[in-house]
Amino acid sequence: MAKYAPKLSELKKEFDEKPSVLKGDYAAQEWWDIPVEFHDGNWCFPGKPEVLEDLGFANPRKWTATDQDWQLPAGWQKTISDGLQSRLKKYRSLKLFLDTCVRCGACADKCHFFLGTGDPKNMPVVRAELLRSVYRNDFPLVEKILKGFSGSRKLTEAVIKEWHMYFHQCTECRRCSVFCPFGIDTAEITMMVRELLNLIGVNNNWILAPVSNCNRTGNHLGIEPHTFVQNITSLAEDIEDLTGVAIEPTFNRKGAEVLFITPSGDVFGDPGVYTMMGYLLLFHHIGLDYTISTYASEGGNFGMFTSNDMMKKLNAKMYHEAKRLGVKWILGGECGHMWRVVHQYMNTMNGPADFLEVPVSPITGTRFSNAAATKMVHIAEFTADLIHNKKLKLDPKRNDHLRTTFHDSCNIARGMGMFEEPRYVLRNVCNSFHEMPEDTIREKTFCCGSGSGLNAEEYMEIRMRGGFPRANAVKHVKDRHKVNTLVTICAIDRASLPPLMNYWNPGVSVYGLHELVGNALVMQGEKKRTTDLRENSMAGFEDGGDDEE
Amino acid sequence: MKKVLMPLVMVAVLALLPFVGVQYAGLSYMFGVIIPYTAGAVLLAGFLLRLVDWLRRPVPFRIPTTCGQEKSLEWIKYNRLESPARFWEAAARVLSEVFLFRSLFRNTKAELHKESNLAYGSHKWLWLGGLAFHWSLLIIVLRHSRFFFVMVPGFADVLDHADGFLDVTLPTFYITDALALAAITFLVFRRLNDAKMRLISLPTDYFPLFLLAAIVLVGVLMRYVVRLDIMPVKDQMLRLVNFSFDDPGEIGTLFYVHLFLVSVLAMYFPFSKLMHAGGIFLSPTRNLCNNSRQKRHVNPWNSDIKFRTYADYEDDYREKMKKANLPIEKQ
Numbered sequence A: 001m002a003k004y005a006p007k008l009s010e011l012k013k014e015f016d017e018k019p020s021v022l023k024g025d026y027a028a029q030e031w032w033d034i035p036v037e038f039h040d041g042n043w044c045f046p047g048k049p050e051v052l053e054d055l056g057f058a059n060p061r062k063w064t065a066t067d068q069d070w071q072l073p074a075g076w077q078k079t080i081s082d083g084l085q086s087r088l089k090k091y092r093s094l095k096l097f098l099d100t101c102v103r104c105g106a107c108a109d110k111c112h113f114f115l116g117t118g119d120p121k122n123m124p125v126v127r128a129e130l131l132r133s134v135y136r137n138d139f140p141l142v143e144k145i146l147k148g149f150s151g152s153r154k155l156t157e158a159v160i161k162e163w164h165m166y167f168h169q170c171t172e173c174r175r176c177s178v179f180c181p182f183g184i185d186t187a188e189i190t191m192m193v194r195e196l197l198n199l200i201g202v203n204n205n206w207i208l209a210p211v212s213n214c215n216r217t218g219n220h221l222g223i224e225p226h227t228f229v230q231n232i233t234s235l236a237e238d239i240e241d242l243t244g245v246a247i248e249p250t251f252n253r254k255g256a257e258v259l260f261i262t263p264s265g266d267v268f269g270d271p272g273v274y275t276m277m278g279y280l281l282l283f284h285h286i287g288l289d290y291t292i293s294t295y296a297s298e299g300g301n302f303g304m305f306t307s308n309d310m311m312k313k314l315n316a317k318m319y320h321e322a323k324r325l326g327v328k329w330i331l332g333g334e335c336g337h338m339w340r341v342v343h344q345y346m347n348t349m350n351g352p353a354d355f356l357e358v359p360v361s362p363i364t365g366t367r368f369s370n371a372a373a374t375k376m377v378h379i380a381e382f383t384a385d386l387i388h389n390k391k392l393k394l395d396p397k398r399n400d401h402l403r404t405t406f407h408d409s410c411n412i413a414r415g416m417g418m419f420e421e422p423r424y425v426l427r428n429v430c431n432s433f434h435e436m437p438e439d440t441i442r443e444k445t446f447c448c449g450s451g452s453g454l455n456a457e458e459y460m461e462i463r464m465r466g467g468f469p470r471a472n473a474v475k476h477v478k479d480r481h482k483v484n485t486l487v488t489i490c491a492i493d494r495a496s497l498p499p500l501m502n503y504w505n506p507g508v509s510v511y512g513l514h515e516l517v518g519n520a521l522v523m524q525g526e527k528k529r530t531t532d533l534r535e536n537s538m539a540g541f542e543d544g545g546d547d548e549e
Numbered sequence B: 001m002k003k004v005l006m007p008l009v010m011v012a013v014l015a016l017l018p019f020v021g022v023q024y025a026g027l028s029y030m031f032g033v034i035i036p037y038t039a040g041a042v043l044l045a046g047f048l049l050r051l052v053d054w055l056r057r058p059v060p061f062r063i064p065t066t067c068g069q070e071k072s073l074e075w076i077k078y079n080r081l082e083s084p085a086r087f088w089e090a091a092a093r094v095l096s097e098v099f100l101f102r103s104l105f106r107n108t109k110a111e112l113h114k115e116s117n118l119a120y121g122s123h124k125w126l127w128l129g130g131l132a133f134h135w136s137l138l139i140i141v142l143r144h145s146r147f148f149f150v151m152v153p154g155f156a157d158v159l160d161h162a163d164g165f166l167d168v169t170l171p172t173f174y175i176t177d178a179l180a181l182a183a184i185t186f187l188v189f190r191r192l193n194d195a196k197m198r199l200i201s202l203p204t205d206y207f208p209l210f211l212l213a214a215i216v217l218v219g220v221l222m223r224y225v226v227r228l229d230i231m232p233v234k235d236q237m238l239r240l241v242n243f244s245f246d247d248p249g250e251i252g253t254l255f256y257v258h259l260f261l262v263s264v265l266a267m268y269f270p271f272s273k274l275m276h277a278g279g280i281f282l283s284p285t286r287n288l289c290n291n292s293r294q295k296r297h298v299n300p301w302n303s304d305i306k307f308r309t310y311a312d313y314e315d316d317y318r319e320k321m322k323k324a325n326l327p328i329e330k331q
Helices: A008-017 A049-055 A076-090 A092-099 A112-117 A124-135 A140-145 A157-166 A175-179 A186-199 A205-217 A225-243 A272-286 A308-325 A337-350 A379-388 A410-414 A420-429 A457-466 A468-481 A491-504 A513-520 B002-025 B028-055 B087-100 B125-147 B154-163 B175-193 B195-200 B203-225 B230-241 B253-271 B273-282 B310-323
Strands: A258-261 A290-292 A329-332 A376-378 A404-407 A485-488 A509-512 B108-113 B117-122
Touching (some): A076 A092, A092 A186, A112 A457, A124 A157, A124 B195, A175 A410, A272 A491, A468 B117, A485 A513, A509 A513, B175 B203, B253 B273
Parallel strands (some): A258 A329, A485 A509
16 A cells, blocks of 8 residues: 555645645636646556457557556547547437536535545536536637637547546546536546547556456456355355354256345455355345356446446346346345446346346245336345344344444445435344444445545555545544444445555444344354354353353 | 636626617617517527427436435335435426425535544535525516516516515615625625635636626616616517517617616527526436336437357356356256
8 A cells, every 4th residue: 555545644634734625726727727647546557458459449558647648549539529429419418417517516525536635626516527628619609709718628638638537536426416406417427438538548457357357257356157156165164164054055056036146346355255154144044045146246347437338248147147047036235336237227228127027035025116127136125124024033242342333335325225224234233333424424425435446556545535534434433432343235345445444544344234144143053153254252252151241 | 817807898898788889879779679589589499409409318327316215115214305216206306406406405515624524514505595596586587577568467466566575765675686686796706705616617607697797787777776767668578579570769778788688698598507497307317216126217229239148158167167066058
């Protein structure tokens, strides 16, 4: 981290010396005059040529953001302007969002990147103006006579560099769109600009490598089928060691009732694997007839951060596999952007899913009519329903060593609207839960700062700055309620929040919701439990002591 | 501040044009008949064209910004306004934006306190100022309908009465005149006062504010100070709404200034950010139901994408899959 992020003391000093959310003095400057500077920690490594070739993407070459010459392909201006025109024709949203902004400034201090960097171009309104100023030609005649009236400018290489920087300092979290009186959604603009940038080979390897992996192996991490099986099997072995309960998940099994899909981070990454153990325990506990696919082995979808076509291509595997296996419906694990795709895009892109049935919980008989068309249920909805119907044997005391708070993931919050289910589950599996301040949770939640494919090591400065508002809200409950556990239902959060907490709030660990469920589940035939899934001692369950208080 | 001065000078010049034109060049037909008709036509046609231009573009995906609990399990209460599941709920959401500026009501202000602590406070000034601005202007416009009908319509009388309830001057003082001017002043000063707002503001943000301020000021001047003779004004307006091309009679020059500035506003409207008046109804993050898992949303241009099928995958990994005891389709 050292190379790519400033020391904490330096950053704190910067915040304390200039206690204003906007950093710098711009009295005599306009935003379009401020130059773009790339330095260590504020740019992601570009897509490797072999990755681009594998995907058939434009302009594979070796380059870096700090290069003077970005080796843009011949005729790139036309590529961009044609690309913009065709997207304006296909998306009413884009056209409207470029046309209707009145620059009222309500969004200005809502962006986590703005709050963490104080950079004026990180105000959502200016981020959109980066594109708008090129798109706009309201009054070509007036503009000719009164130069500068409409604030438009020409598309130059400097603009492309600016786009690359600032559309990768947007995590498509949609917080600004909550506050906009017209609902202008910067995520929509960022998605379009990233599509445009990909047309001329201006990209990010941390996004494109997972896309290429996912296309080939079925998951972002590029895990091949045998390794995928091996990983989950070894998690099952860990479960047996810990609880004495033998669990045998099945893979690619035809005729299972439910296909379970979760982000591959849960299979491979720490602390996601503990969440995976939670799922496995839960499914065993209720005797769910499910299978896991090695082909559709990724819940997440980095295509979303690349282009809508790529999103569709990667997402298509879910229905394709569900159909092949003949399952009745799909159950999805904890993930943020995965659920934006599943909730708002999947059925439109790759449906209709006629070959599946309206999801019915085999344990409670609850019919998930809210998923009647897409036929995919979120694990938090599924578990909340189980708990509500008293089908789980839970001992929340097993989580007494954890004092929790809950981080709403952007996409779940603002692209799906699921707030109550995870809280209901959390309240039932642990005894200590404290909400962060009201303006930082639910629909006003702050992004982890690393969403939308910005979780790269070399991007650490921007990530630590972008995550500052979230970390600051966690600090509030840490100081006030001794919170030591940040619970989340997003795989990117599970990967990105640990370094953020280490940086800003050492002592706070990051957990998936179903890891806590796994801790609390009283399994049939289990041995005496003294540690949680991470093999940390549970308070009141120490060896030898029967007294639980 | 070129960004502020340029639109200010523009409005001043625009206000002088009819003054000079009518007073010294005898162009009352131009400013009283030709330009108003043109402006009306441009506003109407322009507004409709912009709306049609937006409407003919598809909405490929269902992308509401959900600001409240979705409709899911029966025992969980969902937020009908912020996460609408039915058409009328989404309609209510849009109307609450249009009439009450609901999203602006949420506005917070972020402040950096000592020891790098972020704090957020409720900040409703923009909401209040915006509401005062838009509602006063609406009432003022509706009040003006008394000039367009021989018989003053009932609602105009009611508005007139309500608006003038202070009854402190002669002619009766309208509260909305003061409110509109105060709100415009606030909206201009907030752009100048705050470093963030100064940066994001463009000349096109100041221009309509200055233009509206000038229109209201000239109106106030005519009503309370110069006490323009109303009858010829009403006669001329009646001629205009009856599509008469007759010569306007003798009317005070200030009226021409007022009418011309309104005409400029009308012509400017469809080509500028003022179109947010139409756009607010169409915003897909606000006017769609959050029911895309329940009901399939159809994309008219759904692209035909080739994806990597299971068969392709198995072909590449068959041996490895066999070794891992995974079931396979082909031996």
